[in-house]
Amino acid sequence: MRSSCMFLQIMVILFITVTNIGAQTQPLTNKKLLRPFNNTISALFVFGDSTVDSGNNNYISTVIKCNFPPYGRDFLNHIPSGRFTNGRLVTDFAASYIGLKELVPPYLDPKLSLEELMTGVSFASAGSGFDPITAQLSGVIPLQKQLEYFKEYKRRLENAIVEERTKLLISKAAFLVSAGTNDFLVNYFSTQFRSKTYTVSAYQHFLLQHVQQFVQDLLAEGARLIGVVGVPPLGCLPVLITLNHHSPLQHRECIDSYSAVGKEYNWHLQNLLKIMRIHGTQLVYGDIYNSLNDMIQNPNHYGFDDVSSGCCGSGLFEAAIFCNPNSIVCNNASEYIFWDAVHPTQATYYNLFRSLRPIIDSVIKQ
Numbered sequence: 001m002r003s004s005c006m007f008l009q010i011m012v013i014l015f016i017t018v019t020n021i022g023a024q025t026q027p028l029t030n031k032k033l034l035r036p037f038n039n040t041i042s043a044l045f046v047f048g049d050s051t052v053d054s055g056n057n058n059y060i061s062t063v064i065k066c067n068f069p070p071y072g073r074d075f076l077n078h079i080p081s082g083r084f085t086n087g088r089l090v091t092d093f094a095a096s097y098i099g100l101k102e103l104v105p106p107y108l109d110p111k112l113s114l115e116e117l118m119t120g121v122s123f124a125s126a127g128s129g130f131d132p133i134t135a136q137l138s139g140v141i142p143l144q145k146q147l148e149y150f151k152e153y154k155r156r157l158e159n160a161i162v163e164e165r166t167k168l169l170i171s172k173a174a175f176l177v178s179a180g181t182n183d184f185l186v187n188y189f190s191t192q193f194r195s196k197t198y199t200v201s202a203y204q205h206f207l208l209q210h211v212q213q214f215v216q217d218l219l220a221e222g223a224r225l226i227g228v229v230g231v232p233p234l235g236c237l238p239v240l241i242t243l244n245h246h247s248p249l250q251h252r253e254c255i256d257s258y259s260a261v262g263k264e265y266n267w268h269l270q271n272l273l274k275i276m277r278i279h280g281t282q283l284v285y286g287d288i289y290n291s292l293n294d295m296i297q298n299p300n301h302y303g304f305d306d307v308s309s310g311c312c313g314s315g316l317f318e319a320a321i322f323c324n325p326n327s328i329v330c331n332n333a334s335e336y337i338f339w340d341a342v343h344p345t346q347a348t349y350y351n352l353f354r355s356l357r358p359i360i361d362s363v364i365k366q
Contacts, residue, residue, distance in 0.1 A: 035099035039364035041225075042169045043120035044095045044104055047146045047214075048178035050126030050343060051229070052091050055082025055106035057126050062139040064127040064320055070312060070329045071339075074346055082106065084126055084319075086311070086333045087346030091176060093353040095120065098174070098364060107149055114160055118169065123149045129183035130210040133193050137186060143179065143210070147217055154221065170222040174363070177214065178229040178286075183207055184261060185234060204265045208272050215276060215283065225363060228273060229286035230266035233293045235259035238309050239341040242316045249316075252308035254296065263289060282363055291355035295337055295348065302351055303334065310338040317341050 046052045050064075058067045065082070072080035074087040083089055091104045100119045105112055107121040125141030128134060135142035141149075157166045188194050188203050198206060211228065218226055234240065235258030242248045244255050266289055273283045296307045309315030311330040312323035319340040333339060334347040344352070 033096060033099040033101070036097065037361070037365045039098060040172055041098050041100065041174050041364055042172040043118060043174070044091065044098065044100055045120055045150065045173055045175045045223075046091050046104055046122035046124050046178070047143060047150075047176070048124040048229075049128045049180075049182055050084040050124075051181075052089060052122055052176065052178045053082065053084065053106070053124040053126040054089065054091070054104055054122045056108045056122065056124060057140060058082040058106070059108035059110075060125070060139075060141065062127070064138050064140055066126075066320055066323070069325045070323065070327060073329065074333060076103075084343040085339045085346055085349060088349065090349045090353045090356070091122065093350055094176075094356070094360060097353070097357070097360065107153065117153065117157065118161070120173065121153070123147075123153075124178070127182060127186070129179050129181075129187065130207045130214065131183045131187055131194065134182050134187045137191070138182075143214055147214070147221075150218075150221065167222055171224050173223070173225070175218055175223045175226040176229070176286075177211075177218075177226065180207060180211075180231045180265065181234065181262075184231070184265075185237075185240065185258075189258070200261055201264075204261075204268060207265070208268055211269065212272060212276065215273075219281060224280060225282045225284075227284040227286050227359075227363075228269065230269055230289055231262040232288050233259040233296070234262040236293070236296050236308070237342050238315060238338055239317050239319065241308060242341065254308075259293075282366070284359055284363060286356055286359065288352050288355075291352055292337075292344075292348070295351060299337070303347070304337050305335040306330075307337050309336075310340040310342075311336040311345060312340045315341060319343065 057065050066084050067080050067082045069080055072078060075081055095104050096102050104120055104122050105116055107123050123146040127138035127140040128142060130143060132142050154166060194203055215226055233254060235255030240255060240258060241252050245251060270285045273285050277283050295302050299307050311333045312318050313327040318327060319342045323340045330336060333345045336345050337348050339345040
């Protein structure tokens with residue numbers, strides 16, 4: 001299952017995990033957004049990896065960046081915002097649907113207004129994971145540092161709107177955590193830092209201990225509604241198929257052994273969140289595995305033509321700096337599940353959002 005060259009290749013093309021508007025982003029306006037079910041969600045706070053990083057890596061020293069074309073090709077004004085896709089992320093669609101705002105900005109953006117801060121930001125960093133070593137491998141922001149940024153955020157807000165209003169805002173906010181994929185693919189299966197001392201099963205439980213601690217830390221900071229997203233079918237990522245298939249140019253099927261690891265981890269994650277529930281809190285599991293797998297197995301139902309390669313470059317290995325202004329790019333990204341060799345297109349993210357809507361509706365009704 002291991003590839004001797006996987007780490008070096010994945011290090012510079014990191015990552016993910018994993019979501020029909022047809023990737024055609026309409027110009028965003030300042031119109032007042034509707035509030036379904038008259039929900040009172042005050043803000044959306046996001047933690048994790050490249051699936052939810054809206055541009056924090058733009059402001060740190062790392063090669064894991066995408067603030068250049070063709071990233072953002074279908075984003076507002078075609079701006080490469082730092083999102084690892086051609087347009088918007090699941091979190092952007094979710095914030096818009098809830099009625100907060102059209103886009104979730106990165107916390108490290110120094111130009112954020114007080115209003116932007118009050119309605120939510122992303123602390124996520126592409127390449128990060130629950131295992132502290134994962135972020136070190138690519139020089140990005142660890143989950144614990146993301147938590148420290150949230151504590152800093154609270155202090156900034158308390159200075160602006162006083163402590164009691166800040167506590168109320170946080171108690172009514174939604175928190176989303178999306179990480180784990182890099183821990184397996186970039187760390188465990190690509191290096192010996194953990195694999196020499198942990199079996200796959202033991203490493204899954206090691207990660208879950210970190211998930212548990214992170215969720216407890218958020219609860220201690222005042223969070224009451226927390227969603228934790230599972231990992232996707234790992235073996236279906238184009239770069240993994242390229243690196244691990246005996247004939248990746250002719251046969252590009254998902255590698256079941258990798259996907260099985262993710263599926264088992266997700267099962268344990270669901271159980272953990274059930275056990276951790278206490279009165280007055282909502283801990284919700286977000287399933288992206290089954291919805292993404294359904295898109296891959298039934299692409300015609302979603303308008304996709306290509307399920308195993310990215311829109312950018314050859315689609316076999318390019319991501320981050322290898323998907324750049326000199327890359328050949330497909331004409332219509334909405335026909336592709338993947339934008340580059342590891343990250344989904346905006347169309348996929350929108351479909352993932354749609355699959356999560358029943359869960360979103362159930363929590364905002366309460």
